[in-house]
Amino acid sequence: MSSDSSAAAPQTRAPFRLPLHWLGAAPFAIFVLLFLIMPTMRIVIGAFQTPDGSFTLDNIRGLFTTSILSAYWISIKISIASALLGCLIGFSVAAAVVLGGLPKWIRGPLLTFSGVASNFAGVPLAFAFLATLGPVGLLTVFLKTQIGIDLRALGFNILSFWGLTVTYLFFQIPLMILIITPALDGLKREWREAAQILGATNAQYWRMVAFPILLPSFLGTLALLFANAFGAVATAIALTGSSLNIVPILLFAQIRGDVLGNPHLGYALAFGMIVVTGIANTIYIWLRARSERWLK
Amino acid sequence: MKKFWAWGALIFGLLYFILPLLGMTNFSLKMRRGVYSLDAYAVVLGDPRFQETFTYSILMALATIVFGVLLVVPTAYWVRLKLPGLRPYIEFITLLPLVIPAIVIVFGYIRLYNTSSWLPLTGTTTGTNILLMFGYATLALPYMYRSVDTGLRSIDIATLTEAAQSLGAGWTTILAKIILPNVLVAVLSGAFLTFAIVIGEFTMAALLNRPAFGPYMQLLGANRAYEPAALAVMSFALTWGCLGLIQLVSRFQKGAQSAA
Numbered sequence: 001m002s003s004d005s006s007a008a009a010p011q012t013r014a015p016f017r018l019p020l021h022w023l024g025a026a027p028f029a030i031f032v033l034l035f036l037i038m039p040t041m042r043i044v045i046g047a048f049q050t051p052d053g054s055f056t057l058d059n060i061r062g063l064f065t066t067s068i069l070s071a072y073w074i075s076i077k078i079s080i081a082s083a084l085l086g087c088l089i090g091f092s093v094a095a096a097v098v099l100g101g102l103p104k105w106i107r108g109p110l111l112t113f114s115g116v117a118s119n120f121a122g123v124p125l126a127f128a129f130l131a132t133l134g135p136v137g138l139l140t141v142f143l144k145t146q147i148g149i150d151l152r153a154l155g156f157n158i159l160s161f162w163g164l165t166v167t168y169l170f171f172q173i174p175l176m177i178l179i180i181t182p183a184l185d186g187l188k189r190e191w192r193e194a195a196q197i198l199g200a201t202n203a204q205y206w207r208m209v210a211f212p213i214l215l216p217s218f219l220g221t222l223a224l225l226f227a228n229a230f231g232a233v234a235t236a237i238a239l240t241g242s243s244l245n246i247v248p249i250l251l252f253a254q255i256r257g258d259v260l261g262n263p264h265l266g267y268a269l270a271f272g273m274i275v276v277t278g279i280a281n282t283i284y285i286w287l288r289a290r291s292e293r294w295l296k
Numbered sequence: 297m298k299k300f301w302a303w304g305a306l307i308f309g310l311l312y313f314i315l316p317l318l319g320m321t322n323f324s325l326k327m328r329r330g331v332y333s334l335d336a337y338a339v340v341l342g343d344p345r346f347q348e349t350f351t352y353s354i355l356m357a358l359a360t361i362v363f364g365v366l367l368v369v370p371t372a373y374w375v376r377l378k379l380p381g382l383r384p385y386i387e388f389i390t391l392l393p394l395v396i397p398a399i400v401i402v403f404g405y406i407r408l409y410n411t412s413s414w415l416p417l418t419g420t421t422t423g424t425n426i427l428l429m430f431g432y433a434t435l436a437l438p439y440m441y442r443s444v445d446t447g448l449r450s451i452d453i454a455t456l457t458e459a460a461q462s463l464g465a466g467w468t469t470i471l472a473k474i475i476l477p478n479v480l481v482a483v484l485s486g487a488f489l490t491f492a493i494v495i496g497e498f499t500m501a502a503l504l505n506r507p508a509f510g511p512y513m514q515l516l517g518a519n520r521a522y523e524p525a526a527l528a529v530m531s532f533a534l535t536w537g538c539l540g541l542i543q544l545v546s547r548f549q550k551g552a553q554s555a556a
Contacts, residue, residue, distance in 0.1 A: 035434050100298060120535050122510065123517065128319060128320040138318060138319035248399055277396070
């Protein structure tokens with residue numbers, strides 16, 4: 001930080017100084033440029049280039065083949081399913097704890113636990129679910145031998161769409177609880193009282209006051225959970241190997257060994273992921289700004 | 297009636313979390329036929345590959361934390377002190393790693409820093425290790441930056457800086473002896489979270505071909521039955537430990553503040 005000494009110099013000199021204090025942000029700027037911005041730009045630009053470097057839309061067009069489109073479609077379906085269910089279940093649990101009149105001491109441990117569980121993703125999570133809902137998992141065996149429900153016969157398979165969705169929910173639900181609890185706390189008692197004085201029923205209060213206020217947080221979190229599930233690689237690979245054709249697994253295989261037979265198609269695949277998560281996150285940020293108008 | 301539904305929702309949620317944890321614990325103890333035993337744990341702990349990859353990941357996590365602190369603390373401090381106009385932009389940038397999937401970032405690394413590029417980091421083992429550490433630092437950036445920035449908000453850095461300067465302190469002294477101790481709790485929270493992220497990270501390590509713990513777990517999962525469950529129990533305990541420590545230090549800070 002030797003460059004900063006001029007900024008620290010006594011104020012007796014002429015008012016004009018070189019803007020050296022900008023240099024204090026330089027290490028950070030260089031790091032971010034080299035290891036975040038440029039790698040991403042390389043992918044984005046590569047998606048629009050031919051192998052010899054000229055501009056083309058062929059790579060993007062190449063995405064619109066049956067196998068790649070179906071990979072995107074399955075990925076998006078899993079992400080939507082796990083985000084929707086995660087939002088609904090997480091909301092129910094958070095609402096139960098904040099508004100449902102449960103003992104106050106439940107709240108602290110629940111939030112701590114949610115913090116841990118929302119970070120317990122990746123390879124170990126897949127193992128946990130294999131041991132629970134896999135062919136010889138705890139719950140599968142219990143349901144089969146004790147209750148007589150054969151999950152396999154019902155068509156459930158942990159290496160499938162629903163298997164992956166159920167597994168993702170393990171980190172989606174706690175994330176929802178973590179984000180929505182402060183929003184529920186932000187519902188002021190005065191609003192409910194004001195509504196009641198004006199003659200509103202409980203249902204009317206929820207439909208016309210609480211719901212519209214919570215809606216941006218709810219939808220915003222939905223977008224965040226969607227992006228969260230869409231980019232999850234490790235859980236999917238550890239759970240299904242390469243048996244399920246979803247985008248992160250396809251991209252992983254493509255980076256490892258060019259399974260698509262065209263390196264630039266890989267760029268386009270990655271670019272597609274950025275576009276999808278980018279849209280989801282833009283929605284999240286926009287709705288978050290809207291919800292903060294009321295809840296703060 | 298309302299209470300009934302509330303309990304129902306809570307119990308459903310709890311079951312959802314407890315069953316997989318029970319499942320993996322139960323499974324990890326069943327390696328020996330018919331009885332519960334710790335055989336799976338013994339096998340895992342005795343595996344030299346486990347020891348190698350686990351040590352490697354711990355070292356990477358420590359290196360990432362040191363690098364992250366050296367990068368984030370001076371920057372967050374400087375931006376708050378001298379460049380407040382830049383804060384929204386920096387905040388936006390630090391959130392980008394949550395938007396861009398890790399697999400895309402590492403794909404960019406492989407294309408940008410391969411052996412035929414201007415900075416051939418992937419050409420040597422040390423270079424790849426450094427690149428992986430930078431990658432981890434990028435992944436941890438949102439958590440580290442936000443944690444440190446929140447910590448800085450609670451102290452009056454302008455006054456502290458002026459006071460230190462009038463006593464003749466240079467910038468290094470100010471950062472190391474004034475700012476860092478004051479935001480230590482925030483730094484530690486960021487550090488534990490970084491540790492939890494790095495220790496089990498799979499995608500970057502696998503694609504850069506480094507012998508880290510995440511890829512080892514995945515490999516074991518593809519080939520064995522009981523050992524993966526034991527690994528899952530251990531890594532859950534590790535995650536729990538890291539986040540428990542965060543709670544502990546932040547509670548410690550609250551106690552210290554109210555005492556002051």
